[in-house]
């Protein structure tokens with residue numbers, strides 16, 4: 484068994500759906516924020532006698548062997564643990580899987596449904612954090628966008644107008660930018676107002692906010708996003724348009740992107756990478772800003788993710804929720820209205836170039852290796868979400 488932390492709690496629980504024994508065993512990714520504050524006797528076992536065992540391990544160490552040995556009732560993960568038949572085929576006890584993430588491309592939800600295992604994710608948990616990451620990247624590289632003029636408007640292209648895309652659109656509108664948005668799965672609206680071709684060919688900056696989907700397989704979609712930005716799409720973008728990907732790495736064809744940057748000298752910001760957690764130094768050296776998949780890593784974003792799967796678990800086992808992220812959050816002094824008035828304070832709100840510097844410092848022998856990428860994420864100094 485890999486390095487594990489096991490905490491045992493005893494409490495009271497008279498849940499409507501109680502686990503088959505009086506012990507609730509949870510295997511959890513140790514990178515889930517405030518795991519012990521949310522998943523304890525005080526917060527889960529307040530109604531009837533119930534013992535809660537938490538086995539916390541690194542997300543990549545949650546293996547079929549571990550699950551077969553521990554036979555947990557509950558599995559709590561983040562984005563680095565693929566959930567599929569291979570992982571849980573020898574496990575007969577899991578009845579709830581919670582992913583403290585927005586993205587669900589790592590989870591075979593059809594298989595879980597077949598096995599009658601409840602699944603919950605944390606939709607929208609870090610929508611402001613990611614939108615703020617994107618704004619910071621744009622305004623750091625192009626501070627002139629703080630003051631758009633009528634003869635030089637800023638046009639922000641947004642692909643995918645769900646929780647994050649629509650939140651980003653609101654900030655952009657608040658800054659006086661024009662938004663060109665494309666989302667074929669939503670009705671037309673003030674922001675969902677353009678075709679894919681219009682967005683990529685007419686924007687000063689383009690930000691991607693789509694889930695990772697494919698033409699077939701477990702993440703099948705009629706509008707697949709795998710390599711949505713291929714060589715042809717990149718070619719259709721003006722050379723001076725800035726491209727930001729904080730969605731999932733494979734939404735951009737990395738090889739085509741490298742060629743395109745070489746030809747156009749385009750400014751590109753990546754928080755996610757096609758071959759994550761490895762990054763080739765050759766690609767890294769061509770990027771304007773590079774960060775280790777931390778766009779959503781604010782204290783608020785992470786705690787909201789934990790809160791959402793905690794609430795879903797309470798509902799599953801019919802336990803009254805007894806913990807709230809608001810009990811765990813220090814005072815927040817970061818106001819969007821202040822930043823708008825004093826743009827030179829951006830670096831105090833979020834110093835994105837520091838994240839970029841830390842990632843580049845890990846490049847060695849032609850690449851940033853997976854262990855270093857994971858370490859930067861594990862030890863990330865969670866920033867604060869600005870109040871909008």
Ligand SMILES: NC(=O)c1ccc[n+]([C@@H]2O[C@H](COP(=O)([O-])OP(=O)(O)OC[C@H]3O[C@@H](n4cnc5c(N)ncnc54)[C@H](O)[C@@H]3O)[C@@H](O)[C@H]2O)c1
Nearest residue numbers: 585586643645646647666668692693694706729730778779
């Ligand atoms: N970098 C990070 O830290 C981070 C944090 C959170 C989320 N994410 C990623 O961001 C993605 C988006 O998050 P969200 O909260 O906005 O999700 P969401 O589900 O609320 O919205 C996604 C939107 O994309 C649209 N879409 C799907 N296919 C499309 C296509 N081919 N073209 C255009 N639009 C399409 C959907 O209709 C939907 O409205 C997540 O799936 C996740 O992978 C990354």
Ligand SMILES: O=C(O)[C@H](O)[C@H](O)COP(=O)(O)O
Nearest residue numbers: 561562563583584585586779
């Ligand atoms: O989809 C998401 O929510 C994010 O990409 C997620 O926050 C990624 O971080 P991780 O789950 O790997 O910690």
